[in-house]
Amino acid sequence: xxxLVVSEDDKERLxxxxxxxxxxxxxxxxxxxxxxxxxxxxxxxxxxxxxVVDGDLQPRGGFATLYDLRARAELEGTPPIASIVLxxxxxxxxxxxxxxxxxxxxxxxxxxxxxxxxxALEHAEAAPYGDxxxxxxxxxxxxxxxx
Numbered sequence: 001x002x003x004l005v006v007s008e009d010d011k012e013r014l015x016x017x018x019x020x021x022x023x024x025x026x027x028x029x030x031x032x033x034x035x036x037x038x039x040x041x042x043x044x045x046x047x048x049x050x051x052v053v054d055g056d057l058q059p060r061g062g063f064a065t066l067y068d069l070r071a072r073a074e075l076e077g078t079p080p081i082a083s084i085v086l087x088x089x090x091x092x093x094x095x096x097x098x099x100x101x102x103x104x105x106x107x108x109x110x111x112x113x114x115x116x117x118x119x120a121l122e123h124a125e126a127a128p129y130g131d132x133x134x135x136x137x138x139x140x141x142x143x144x145x146x147x
Contacts, residue, residue: 001024001025001026001027001049001050001118001119001122002026002027002028002029002047002048002049002050003020003024003026003027003028003029003048003049003050003051003052003118004028004029004030004031004037004040004041004046004048004050004051004052004081005017005020005028005029005030005031005052006030006031006032006033006034006036006037006051006052006053006054006057006062006065007032007053007054007056007057007086008032008033008054008056008057008058009054009056010032011108012054012086012107012108012109013030013032013054015108015109015111016052016086016109016114017030018111019109019110019111019112019114019115020052020114020115020118022111022115023111023112023115023116024115024116024118024119026050026118029046029048033057034057034060034062034065037051037053037065037069038065038069041069041081042069042072048081049081049082049121049122050081050082050083050084050118050121050122051066051069051081051082051083051084052083052084052086052105052114052118053065053066053083053084053085053086054085054086054107055085055086055087055088055092055095055096056086056088061095062085062086062099063085063092063095063096063098063099064099066083066085066099066100066101067098067099067100069081070099070100080100082102082121082124083100083101083102083103083121084101084102084103084104084105084114084117084118084121085099085101085103085104085105086104086105086106086107086109087104087105087106087107088106088107090106092104102121102124103117103120103121105117
């Protein structure tokens, strides 16, 4: 299983990566910014089974980054990557749902908990958007209906 871990916080990134390599036997790729995430997935076309993204990414946040990736996949007609958002605040669970995350994990990351949740997503489909009325969802539906 290939997992992309995205966090600007070196400690959280290391904690998540170590947990996944030790307890989920995953091949882990680490990046620190949303720009690096886009470079690997969109520009280079790398494939990952699960995306673990920090909700606190700057400047737009992990939620907007995940939402954008999901919208792009939907517009292209490709399956989005299953994802987990790392949260600092319990009240951000709603934002993770809006962005289309499959699951959330509170920070600081518990290694066993994260590994178990990532393993559960290995063959899972991405969660639906919390925003079914999004422009991307409407456009993708119109394209499907047209064909």
